[in-house]
Amino acid sequence: MAQDQSVVKEIDQPGQDLPTWDGWSTPLTLYNSYWLRSHTVSKFMLVRDRFKPRRDDIILATHPKSGTTWLKSLAFTVSTRSRFTFDNTPLLTSNPQRVVPFIGVMGGDLDNLEALPSPRLLSTHLPLSLLPPAVSTVGCRVVYLCREPKDAFVSRWHFENKIGTGAPISLDDTFRMFCQGISPFGPFWDHYLEYWKESLARPHEVMFLRYEEIVSDPLMVVRKLATFLGVPFTEEEEESGVAEQIVRFCSFDSLRNLDVNKTGAGVERAGGKILLEAASLFRKGKVGDWVNHMSKDMAEAMDHLVEDKFKGSGLEF
Numbered sequence: 421m422a423q424d425q426s427v428v429k430e431i432d433q434p435g436q437d438l439p440t441w442d443g444w445s446t447p448l449t450l451y452n453s454y455w456l457r458s459h460t461v462s463k464f465m466l467v468r469d470r471f472k473p474r475r476d477d478i479i480l481a482t483h484p485k486s487g488t489t490w491l492k493s494l495a496f497t498v499s500t501r502s503r504f505t506f507d508n509t510p511l512l513t514s515n516p517q518r519v520v521p522f523i524g525v526m527g528g529d530l531d532n533l534e535a536l537p538s539p540r541l542l543s544t545h546l547p548l549s550l551l552p553p554a555v556s557t558v559g560c561r562v563v564y565l566c567r568e569p570k571d572a573f574v575s576r577w578h579f580e581n582k583i584g585t586g587a588p589i590s591l592d593d594t595f596r597m598f599c600q601g602i603s604p605f606g607p608f609w610d611h612y613l614e615y616w617k618e619s620l621a622r623p624h625e626v627m628f629l630r631y632e633e634i635v636s637d638p639l640m641v642v643r644k645l646a647t648f649l650g651v652p653f654t655e656e657e658e659e660s661g662v663a664e665q666i667v668r669f670c671s672f673d674s675l676r677n678l679d680v681n682k683t684g685a686g687v688e689r690a691g692g693k694i695l696l697e698a699a700s701l702f703r704k705g706k707v708g709d710w711v712n713h714m715s716k717d718m719a720e721a722m723d724h725l726v727e728d729k730f731k732g733s734g735l736e737f
Contacts, residue, residue: 441602443593445584448604454547455606460525464550467524471552476539477560478649480520483611484545484604485575486567487631492516493670494634495563496541498646501662506669516675523551545605548614556618559625561649564615567631568737569608569726570710570719573598577713595718599725609729616735630737635707638667 439450440458447458456464473479480495482488493516497509504510510519523544524530533542544551548562555562566572577594601607619628627648634641642663646652653663668674710719726737 441597443597443602444589444604445580445586448602452550453610454550455602455604457604463524463529464546466530467544467546468550468552470530471523472534473552473555473558473560474538474540475559477558478539478541479523479551479555479560479562480541480543480565481548481562481615482543482545482565483567483572483608485572485579486565487634488543488545488565489516489675490634490670490672491563491565491629492520492543493675494638494642494666495645495649496520497666497670498642499539499541499649499651501651501666506665511675547605547611548618556622562615562618562626563629563645563648564619564626565629565631565634566608566612566615568707568710570714570722571631571707572608573722574710574713576603591713595714595722599722609726612735613730613733616733620734632707638671639663642666 438461441448441450441455448455449458449461450456451461451464478495478499480488480491482491493511496511496516496519497504500509520541520543521533523533523542523546533540548555567575573595576598577589577591580594581588597603598606598608601609605611615626616628619626627644629641643653646663657663714722730736
């Protein structure tokens with residue numbers, strides 16, 4: 421793991437030097453206190469300056485490796501069930517990452533988003549502070565999803581080694597960087613806390629979810645999502661088991677076994693170069709898999725870090 425020795429003070433203006441870090445699958449750049457993939461920084465600068473949120477937008481905000489694909493599938497199916505059936509949903513022919521575009525990157529260029537009809541269902545890995553202030557004022561709804569940090573860390577380590585083209589990144593090096601806050605869209609604790617505090621301040625417009633909730637009680641989450649998104653299940657839908665059907669259709673195993681998620685591109689670089697096949701977006705999806713990779717000392721160190729960073733916030737894992 422090597423740190424770029426040309427690190428200089430952080431600034432806000434594009435076109436000048438920003439702190440960088442070389443140690444992940446691609447270089448990172450520190451922008452407004454968050455580490456972003458260096459090749460995405462200019463696009464994310466445009467997001468904050470030029471993305472125009474609408475009052476009826478739904479934004480799915482997630483910390484990476486926290487169940488983004490699953491949340492996209494659930495939210496899309498819940499919010500569009502009056503337009504699509506389980507037999508003609510776009511999720512049968514397109515990967516969830518394409519069906520719900522990322523704001524500013526991977527097919528979600530701002531011009532493309534502006535052309536989408538309302539209501540828009542969009543997604544982002546950006547912290548709240550790097551989104552336009554209007555996201556917090558125009559009334560659009562935000563669903564935030566995060567994950568128990570040890571599981572998120574292990575999933576991140578696997579992911580980076582899948583998309584990297586150089587030597588594998590060791591678990592120890594990944595752990596040190598992650599716990600220093602140097603990871604894509606990190607520090608993770610600040611990312612979590614921004615949305616947590618916003619959900620406390622605006623509970624009717626910002627929903628805070630944990631990945632573990634979806635795993636333990638997906639039916640509860642689906643009903644909660646439907647109500648939050650303004651499309652609660654009707655009595656007739658409840659009697660016919662629509663919520664249960666959505667849970668089954670969007671289950672981790674069901675999504676992984678769809679033909680569209682077995683082949684084709686899941687993640688691409690600019691220019692269309694495939695970084696990761698769609699099938700690789702589905703690893704295990706298990707809660708507690710960290711025990712198969714992290715030492716006792718690692719786990720205790722991260723638990724202490726999490727306890728310290730979230731102390732007094734009310735956020736616990």
